[in-house]
Amino acid sequence: MNNLPSAFTQRMHRLLQTETDRFLDVLQKAAPVSIRFNTAKLAPAGVRCSAWEGMRPVKWCPEGLYLDKRPLFTLDPYLHGGGYYVQEASSMFLSYILKQLLKGEAVRVLDLCAAPGGKSTLLASQLPDGSLLVSNEVIRSRAVILKENLIKWGRDHVVITQNDPADFKKLNQAFDLILVDAPCSGEGMFRKDREAIEEWSEANLHLCRERQKRIISDIWDSLKPGGYFIYSTCTYNPEENERIVEWIQEKWGAESIKIEHPFPEITAAETPLYGYRFYPHKVEGEGFFISVLRKNEASGGGGWKAKKTRLSSPLRLPEELTALLPDVATLAIRNEDSRILILPASQDDFVYALQQSLRVIYKGCEVAELIHQKVKRLPPLALYARLNLSNCLRDEVDLETALRFLKKEEIPVSAKAGEWILITYGGIGLGWGKSLGNRLNNYYPKEWRIRMELPGEKI
């Protein structure tokens, strides 16, 4: 990587001094590959895929594993089934932080800059029972990808919004924890993303810093007094990292929180604040910065209340669906435009109120559509981590058939015509089909289908 901007290498020299050559050397090497398991569906130890070699643990995240080689992820049905997420390992330190911050009580969390969903899937897995995650992405095309990734992750306590940070101003003190994984100059991604190198300039870095301040100013009031604010970037320069954290401290008197950890390869941020720097010559991962602040308890102002603005008439679920869901007493069941969806009952009013202020593009888990009193099962139900598999008619398929299903091709089945069949691979649901007697009407969403040719397939 000889074409790094000289202003960038000079900056890195100021930061790293004698370590600079080691840092620049490692940028010439291939980036490590790591995945994080969705343990609600797959356990790291319980699964082996021939394409995955040399799995080694990520020290700060028990669900994270390094692979020795980058497999062709598109051709792995476990990925499409939401069994794991491909995420670089430094970012997984968020998991370690959450373990120290969350005390088992239900919380409302906002992931403000969430696409494509790396940190949101991690949060969705780690939040205590009864919690709610609002996962937001301002850019519409990226919000579509976020929605796909979160539906595949298969939880019911997530709401996806597509809003500008300023739209959250109405939600005063609504969240216990806010994560801003900010858009940044991306210096930590240079090894993986050549565009980030081309876009880098001192001017762009300053634009990023101003945008970060704007985003944080827009969202700060939405955090409850005493709530946690997690700020992260994938860049090295202190202007977008320590200086931003200092600015938050000065502007709102927030407290910098120390995260105790035993990993000497993680570099401490510039004092006096607490922050965690990840350099690729020291950790097996990409460049990353993360810091936690706690909002002053005394921050005034009345909190936003989720008003009960409607009388929800309890929906009687068709029996065929009750049999597929976990304890329905814990769920709010809504029927919106003939779509039946489920949410945690304890968050129903809050979600309803969110809908009055924000552009909600998906919520909970959409399980079915009612068409002339007939149930049409929807794809998110097949991917729902708590789907009662024992009450599903299932077809556990081999790799080739799974990939044909994911390409939305017809596959052979032997069930009675008209039966709904869950296609599973390695025990995890991929999608629904309806038997036509000897073959399957494939209900896999067109927009998610694998478009690449399968090995051995003729053109």
Ligand SMILES: C[S@@+](CC[C@H](N)C(=O)[O-])C[C@H]1O[C@@H](n2cnc3c(N)ncnc32)[C@H](O)[C@@H]1O
């Ligand atoms: C670093 S990425 C987020 C990565 C994500 N948290 C993850 O772990 O997969 C930053 C995100 O902020 C979004 N973004 C860009 N401009 C923004 C703005 N002005 N306000 C809020 N978000 C913005 C980008 O579209 C991008 O998806």
